[in-house]
Every structure is written in structure tokens, then in C-alpha cells.
Amino acid sequence: MLTAFSRAFAQMTDPAFRGVLWRALALTAGLLAALGLAAKWAIGLIPATGYGWLDSIIDILAGAGAVLGLAVLLLPVASLFAGLFLDEVADAVERRHYPTGIPARPQGIVEGLLTGLTFLGAMVLLNLLVLPVYVIFAPLAPVLFYLVNGWLVGREFFELAALRHGSPAEAKALRLRHRGRVLTAGVALAFLLTIPVLNLIIPLFATAVMVHVYWSVAPGQAHASNAR
Template structure:
């Protein structure tokens, strides 16, 4: 697993992935910037409450708290939004990693664009929903790290491993292999979640997770003879 992690990190910054990464990062940052501007603009329409009670400081507190919540939510959205756009280029990323390290192996089969888009949308929605539900725990020291790494480690490990495995296997075979190797897949996902816990750097998480899972899947497939689609 550690070798897969190391290779995945190296691949993330490799030349073949730079163009794809820049396109995805550009789209992610643009959407986040527009969302942030829209959210802060919307805060201006919150009606004053404290002034009516003769306590204007209440409005100041509400403004600060609202702004802080917007910032926290935007930080939490960095990785899910990046995952959404990176999902559009996942096949390209996985193919580049396979070509770089396993040129003699049978190339994986790219998933149809519409199918890849639907998977990316579902996964992004799930990431956002579960992280919002876990938001109260993120304000508790130590508990926040355990929760974030555990929750997102499971989600990232499961999703990216199966997406990579689907390039070489049927859906049932991909799920079966992931369940058989669930401990390794989970801890690989925790490695991706650890990277995702660093603001801005977490924009790279989907690329790192994809590259890492390519290597992990190859190792589980016992070398160059990965199982083909039936």
C-alpha cells in the first residue's frame, strides 16, 4: 500500500497529468469563487435583528458567524468540487498512469462520458451531504480529524478503487475485489483523506487518489494479468 501511495504522489505531479490537472483545477476554483461571492452577497440581505432590540452588537455577531460558516463550508467544498470536475477526466488520468508504469499491460477500457459524469455527480453529492452532516463534529478537537479521515477515507477508497477497477473488471468483480481487500483500500483512502484535510492542497486529492488506486489495483491483480471485462 505504501508503495502505491508513494507512486501515486509522484504521478500527481508528473508531466502527463499537468494539463488535465490544470483544466480541472481551473474549473473548480472558478465554481468555488462564484459560490463564495454569491454567498457573501446573499449575507447582505439578512435583516437586522439586534437594532430592533436595542442591541446592535447582535447583528455584528451574526455577520461574523455567518461569514465564518460560509468560509468553513467553502473549505469543506474544495475537495468535493474538485472531485466533481476531476471525475470528468478520471479516465484520462488513469490511462496516463497505466501508460507510464504498465505499458506492456492491456490498457483499461474508458467508461462512457455520460456514465462518468453521472458517477461523478452522485459521488460529489454524497461527499457534500455526509460532510455537512458531520460538520458539528469538525469543531471538536481530535474528534474532527478522526471523523474526517475515517468518513472520507472510506468514501474516497471505495469510490476511486472501484472506478479504476471498472476499467478492467465487471462492476460485480470490482466490488468483490474491493470488499476482499477492504482494509488496504480503506487505509489507502485515509491517505487520500489526509491530503484532503490540507486546504487548497486538497484540490489535488482526486488525481492522487486515482493514480494511487491504479497502482493498488495492479498489485491486487497480481502483476500484468489483470482480469478482463467479460
């Protein structure tokens, strides 16, 4: 497990990783800028009350709300755009560490977009569903958060790596067979996901980690790595 994380971390300076990160951030900045302009236009449509002091308060609150909303959207939007290029990250890892392994099935842009949307949707929905549990068991909320999101991160990114080399049924079966290892990696990644700024690269880092985890448990691939 430590090997998967150390190798993924060592490869973060790889040109393929940097290229994906900059493209994802550029697309994110473009979309958020467009949303910011739209929010500014919408705020301008708020009718005046006729009271200067009240109009000022409304403008300040609306502006603050727009800024907060854009800040909240930063991570999910960046993750969504990064999802378009995760196949490139997985390819880079496999070229460097597993060059003799079975060639991967390429993932299209639409499939990458659907993967990103599915992951974000599942994360939001799952955390909303367990929100009452977080409140009721407040002292245990951090532990529950990392377990819930660790399970989700582990499942999504491990199966993303496994689907490059097999069917959905095979990917799921392999994950369940090694659920402990996948969950442990997922919990560690979920913890990193809560660290500001660092969380922007987690989709790329998680992909790299889970490619290593996949190759460590994939049937018949025990000797595929040239650097193990």
C-alpha cells in the first residue's frame, strides 16, 4: 500500500500529470469566470428597494454569496474536468511501471465525463444521506466521514483502473475480493481530499494510486511491473 502511494507521489511531476492538471485548472477557471459574470449580471437584476442602506446590504450579501458559491464549486468542477483526462494519467503510470502488462482499453471523453459526473453525484448524494448520522453521532463524525468517502473513493477509482483491463463484472469482483486493501487506500485518499489546495490534484493522484493497487492484485499480473 505504501508502495502505491510513494510511486504515485514520485510521478506527480511527470509531464502527463502536469499537462492534465493545467488543462483541468484552465477549463475550471474558464467555467468559473463565466459563472462569475453570470452571477454579476443576475445580481444587477435585483430590483432596488428605494432605501440606499438596504440596497447596499443586499448587494454585499449577494456578492458574498456568489463568491462563496464559486469557492464551493472549485473542487467539484476541477474534479469533473480532471475526469476527462484520467485515462492519460493511468496510461502514464502503466507505461512507466507496467510496460509488459496487458494493453488497456482506451477510455473516451464521454466515458471520462460520465465517470466524473457519477463520482461527484455519488459523493454528494451519499454524504447527504448520512448527514443525519453525522449529526446524531457528532463525536464520531470525522471517522464516519472518512469511512464513507473512503469506501466511495476506493470503489470508484479502483474500478476505473480495473475497467481498463476487464469487464464491469470482473472489476467489481476483483474489488470485493480485495475490499480491505481498496478501502484502506480509499480512506487515506479521502483524508487528503479534505486538505485545501492539495484536494485539487486528488483525482489525478487517486487514479495513479489505484492503478498501482490494481496491478498488485490483478490475476496473472504479479510480475508485470519492471520496478517492483
